């Protein structure tokens with residue numbers, strides 16, 4: 090058998106794993122690997138301009154395809170730069186394998202040039218990590234890394250490869266299977282518990298399905314839909330679940346949580362049975378734990394036993410893969426459901442419809458006034474929905490509005506940073522998805538604050554022909570911070586006003602991308618159509634009303650049925666009279 | 682409540698820091714931790730003494746199980762397990778106290794493992810109460826230094842067969 094270098098083994102292993110694209114940035118200790126990558130064309134290398142972005146691109150790729158995203162970075166600063174993306178992927182259970190270069194084995198621990206303790210740095214933000222100390226272990230390690238990243242509750246895995254390992258030679262044999270004695274995820278749920286769950290569902294009068302990112306990850310959309318339709322139970326989606334259940338479905342109540350819809354949060358609070366599927370009772374969903382769903386029994390289906398009873402008490406815990414458990418649950422229910430479920434659920438649905446009508450999501454767009462951010466987002470959704478776009482977001486108000494107004498119809502079309510809330514995620518994540526699906530429409534709804542954390546990737550977008558459309562909801566503020574300051578800090582805008590926002594049109598053009606600006610409400614539709622028609626990456630700068638706030642809102646630690654639904658009177662007064670913010674802000678874009 | 686948790690894990694670098702990192706990262710208490718290889722050199726056995734209410738202990742057990750290097754986790758309830766600790770106690774001894782020191786050591790079936798004209802080093806093994814008791818008696822003589830191993834524990838075989846079993850958690854991630 091011909092011996093291969095570590096670098097060659099690395100590339101062969103990627104091919105065996107079916108990896109088509111990796112996101113990478115070179116450095117001294119990984120040059121050998123890049124050299125081998127350069128001389129083949131099975132694996133495409135997308136050169137990014139920052140390692141954090143390489144990580145987010147791998148995440149976007151993974152979320153859109155359901156397969157592990159891969160990035161390759163160098164030791165020391167390359168490693169520290171990618172940490173944010175690893176932490177983000179860990180929080181949101183994104184399957185991802187990150188390869189980092191390391192100083193030669195003989196120098197590890199000597200504070201060598203660009204040495205960092207990659208294993209120590211990444212340990213708390215990866216599902217697992219490996220330091221490869223012998224080239225003979227490399228193939229096995231890569232196999233295990235992909236296996237761990239993509240099975241059970243998915244997550245990021247780091248493989249640290251010292252420089253000498255990439256040059257040493259070994260026989261190459263790629264293992265067919267993996268067996269790790271300490272790692273055996275439970276996929277099948279307990280039949281007995283599933284039966285209990287079915288009984289509880291049959292007895293319940295006000296049940297609610299609370300679905301999370303686990304439904305996307307396990308590909309359980311179809312099963313969840315069948316469950317909901319069979320039993321006529323309403324569906325609340327978390328931020329991570331959007332698209333896993335069609336947003337426009339009559340049974341969908343939209344997103345729940347801090348900025349969820351009124352009806353979604355009321356339904357949770359007054360339900361008598363919560364059926365949580367692949368969701369983790371995050372504090373942005375539970376609000377005040379002691380008053381969370383006071384009258385409900387709770388069924389919790391999750392592949393990760395640690396998610397169960399971590400934050401709240403669960404009556405019927407079911408550890409298993411969402412898809413398989415819901416399949417089994419449907420089987421049991423199909424045999425027991427009788428009578429007209431619509432009729433049975435009518436009183437509950439009457440109540441829900443009342444809540445829906447009482448406080449629907451709303452905004453007011455005056456044709457002669459500034460563009461409302463909600464209006465822009467709503468129009469982007471309406472004008473692109475027939476193309477089944479992939480949508481990414483940054484973090485802030487625009488993210489929450491996107492979650493509210495984009496009624497996505499399909500899973501794996503929503504890329505957002507939920508658990509970590511990472512500003513700067515949106516643009517690179519969109520690029521990663523576009524690299525996976527060259528022919529699809531990929532949109533990014535960005536904030537003017539967030540997007541500036543990764544604008545350097547315009548270069549990557551242009552050079553690698555990734556024609557994503559980035560709508561920058563430009564409010565010249567860290568809008569979400571400003572909103573909290575308005576509501577809880579008497580309108581003192583400490584470091585939230587961004588009075589030096591760049592000209593995003595020129596910025597895009599400087600990189601060879603296209604730039605557009607949409608200035609008035611009546612330009613919105615044409616502007617969106619024009620942007621989408623351009624076969625290049627586009628930054629669309631949309632100056633919007635600076636003081637729009639995102640509602641409903643449950644203040645941190647508040648109760649789910651006590652939502653703020655509109656600007657409180659004292660805030661309205663402040664804005665029309667004394668207006669600290671308005672007067673202080675010398676808003677150049679608007680006066681221009 | 683205090684819990685003794687026995688953890689079987691891969692004997693490789695990094696495994697210990699994953700366990701330690703779990704406790705520090707999630708704010709769990711750790712009273713003592715001891716670890717050494719088993720008969721199978723690829724496997725280590727760790728005994729962790731921790732405390733917390735039922736919900737916290739449940740999380741600790743689940744989180745330990747989630748660590749990929751962890752092979753098995755058993756919550757050893759005090760009554761179902763034998764727990765032992767060893768202490769090395771260096772006692773300052775004036776000549777009139779030397780006999781007293783030896784007598785105390787004798788009562789506790791402890792050994793004198795080192796002696797100098799002004800000190801004895803006493804080795805004692807036992808459960809927590811025993812260690813605490815000997816320390817209390819030696820204190821008036823003047824303890825110079827003390828080193829403890831932290832507890833190790835093993836499930837009782839007889840009880841395991843009849844009464845309530847220690848609960849091995851199904852390993853699941």
Ligand SMILES: Cc1ncc(C[n+]2csc(CCOP(=O)(O)OP(=O)(O)O)c2C)c(N)n1
Pocket residue numbers: 483484485486487488510511512513535536537538539540562564566567568569570
């Ligand atoms: C990396 C990072 N730093 C800080 C924050 C805290 N933060 C949350 S939202 C926000 C403002 C976001 O502003 P922008 O991107 O303009 O979006 P907007 O809220 O205005 O829509 C900030 C600073 C964060 N989430 N991520």
